[in-house]
Structures are given as structure tokens and as C-alpha cells.
Amino acid sequence: MSEPKKLYRQIADSIAADIESGRYQPGDRLPTERDLAQAYGVSRPSMREALIALEIRGLIEAKHGVGILVLEPPVRSAQPDAEIGAFELIEARRLFEGEVAAMAATQRTDENIAELERLLLAMGDPDQEKAEKADRDFHFVIAQSTGNGALVATVETLWDWRYRSPFARNILERAADLGMTDRISEHREILEALKAGSAPKARKAMHAHMDRVIEHLLRATELEAVESAKSQSDAQRAAFANRFRALHHP
Numbered sequence: 001m002s003e004p005k006k007l008y009r010q011i012a013d014s015i016a017a018d019i020e021s022g023r024y025q026p027g028d029r030l031p032t033e034r035d036l037a038q039a040y041g042v043s044r045p046s047m048r049e050a051l052i053a054l055e056i057r058g059l060i061e062a063k064h065g066v067g068i069l070v071l072e073p074p075v076r077s078a079q080p081d082a083e084i085g086a087f088e089l090i091e092a093r094r095l096f097e098g099e100v101a102a103m104a105a106t107q108r109t110d111e112n113i114a115e116l117e118r119l120l121l122a123m124g125d126p127d128q129e130k131a132e133k134a135d136r137d138f139h140f141v142i143a144q145s146t147g148n149g150a151l152v153a154t155v156e157t158l159w160d161w162r163y164r165s166p167f168a169r170n171i172l173e174r175a176a177d178l179g180m181t182d183r184i185s186e187h188r189e190i191l192e193a194l195k196a197g198s199a200p201k202a203r204k205a206m207h208a209h210m211d212r213v214i215e216h217l218l219r220a221t222e223l224e225a226v227e228s229a230k231s232q233s234d235a236q237r238a239a240f241a242n243r244f245r246a247l248h249h250p
Contacts, residue, residue, distance in 0.1 A: 006088070011040055011050035012057075019059055019070055030060065030068040045087040045218065086162075086217055093158050094210035097139065100155060101190060101206040102199035104145035112145040116191050123184050138187055142194070182212060 015036075018024055030036065037047040051068060054060045061069045104112075119141065122134035136159055143155040186209040193201035 007042065007046050008049035008053060008088075011042060011047060012053040014040075015050065015054060016057070016059055020073060024070045026070050026072045028070045029066075030070065032067070048218075049087055087214070089158065089161050090210060090213050090217065094207060094214075096158065097142075097155060097210070098203045098206045100143050100146060100151050101194070101202040103148075103151070104142045105194050105197050105199045105202040107147055108142075108145040108194050108197075112141060113191070113195055115141050116194070120184065120187055120191060123187065135183065135187070142190070145194070186212060 015024075015030070024030060031039065033044060033047055033051060036051075037044045040047065051060065051062065055062060059071060059073060061071055063069065116138060119134045119138040123131050123138070125131045125134065139155055139159060140152065143152040146152075186205070190202065190205040190209060193205045
């Protein structure tokens with residue numbers, strides 16, 4: 001049985017079909033992101049991922065103050081089936097790593113804490129590649145603190161999808177360009193919760209960190225004017241938080 005097609009890909013394929021059928025002509029302006037999301041009955045992040053997928057395929061171009069313009073279709077516009085969207089990737093990490101952090105708070109050793117302190121300092125390295133590696137290793141050490149190899153492997157897989165999926169990497173790189181200045185302080189809060197051995201605080205700190213990543217993704221991929229999108233971003237962040245609170249009650 002084939003894997004179900006991702007929601008954002010279903011939306012992107014539907015809009016692409018409308019473009020190829022002539023419903024939308026090159027030079028036409030698509031409805032706004034918000035209107036499209038309402039028309040398809042999906043969240044704005046899902047619609048945003050669909051629009052970015054179409055942009056990567058060369059079918060549309062989003063311009064601030066102008067809108068979403070339809071382009072001349074390229075000769076090839078295929079998108080790999082194995083793609084994972086950045087929003088669903090971060091959603092998965094938020095849900096999973098929150099519980100990993102909670103478990104690590106009760107299992108971590110002094111050696112784990114010392115290594116996390118070292119990595120926290122390394123996150124401030126001016127070399128972006130070194131800083132990102134320290135960030136990645138920080139999350140791995142938390143997983144390793146649980147003593148559960150399956151959890152470590154899962155955290156590694158979730159993190160590395162950002163490199164294996166060009167689509168997710170494209171969006172995450174846009175977010176990185178904004179400069180995530182709160183990264184160190186947020187990781188410090190996670191570390192302090194682990195030091196205290198508090199599972200609820202560790203879970204909360206990890207969720208807060210992932211919420212900030214989601215906020216940056218929303219800002220980095222904004223396709224409408226900033227003024228009209230700000231309130232929508234706030235509502236979407238709340239929707240993400242509510243979605244995961246419903247799945248888990250600490």
C-alpha cells in the first residue's frame with residue numbers, strides 16, 4: 001500500500017492542476033493565503049507549505065505588497081513523494097522531544113549536565129555551522145540522558161529530516177535568516193529544568209523552545225503583508241499549542 005500523500009502536497013497538486021487547466025493564467029494573482037486556507041478548510045501553515053511547494057516547483061511567486069503571482073509553468077514540476085514539510089517536522093519534534101526532555105530530567109547524570117553546559121557555550125560560536133552542530137548535539141545529549149536507544153534514534157531521525165528533505169530545509173533556512181536570538185536563553189531554560197530534575201518544567205521548556213521555532217517559521221514564510229498577518233500568526237501559534245495540549249495533559 002502506498003503512503004498517503006501529505007496534506008500540503010494534496011493542496012499544492014490541486015492548485016497546480018488549476019494552473020495547468022488554465023483556471024489561473026500566467027500573470028494572474030491567486031487569492032490570498034488566508035482566503036485559500038479558508039476555501040480548502042486547512043490551517044494557514046498547511047496552506048503556506050503548499051504555496052512554498054508551488055514556489056519551489058516554479059509555478060508561483062509570492063511578492064510582498066503584490067500577492068501570489070502565477071508564473072509560466074516550467075517544463076518539469078515534479079515534487080518527490082518523500083518530502084516532509086517543515087511545520088509537520090517541528091510539530092513532531094515538539095510532541096516527541098517534550099516527552100524526551102521530561103524523561104531525561106529524571107535520568108540525567110552529572111556528566112550529561114556538564115556536556116550540555118559545554119554545548120550551550122558552543123551555541124554562541126560566531127561560526128554558524130559550529131553553532132548549529134552544538135544545537136543539534138544538545139538535543140541528542142538530552143535523548144541520550146534517557147538511556148533509551150530508540151529515543152535517541154528517533155530524535156536523530158527527526159532532526160536529520162531537515163537535511164534529507166529539500167522542502168523542509170528550504171523553509172528552515174528562511175527561518176534561520178531571521179536570526180534566532182533567543183536560542184541560547186531557551187536552551188538555558190531547558191538545561192535548568194534538567195538540573196532541577198523536574199519533568200514538568202523540562203517538558204514546558206522544550207515546548208516553549210519549539211513554539212519559538214514555529215513562530216520563526218511563520219514569520220519566515222509569511223506570504224501576505226506583515227500588518228495583516230500579525231494577528232493571524234498569533235492565532236496560529238495558539239492553535240498549535242492547543243492542538244498539543246489536547247494530546248497530552250502533564
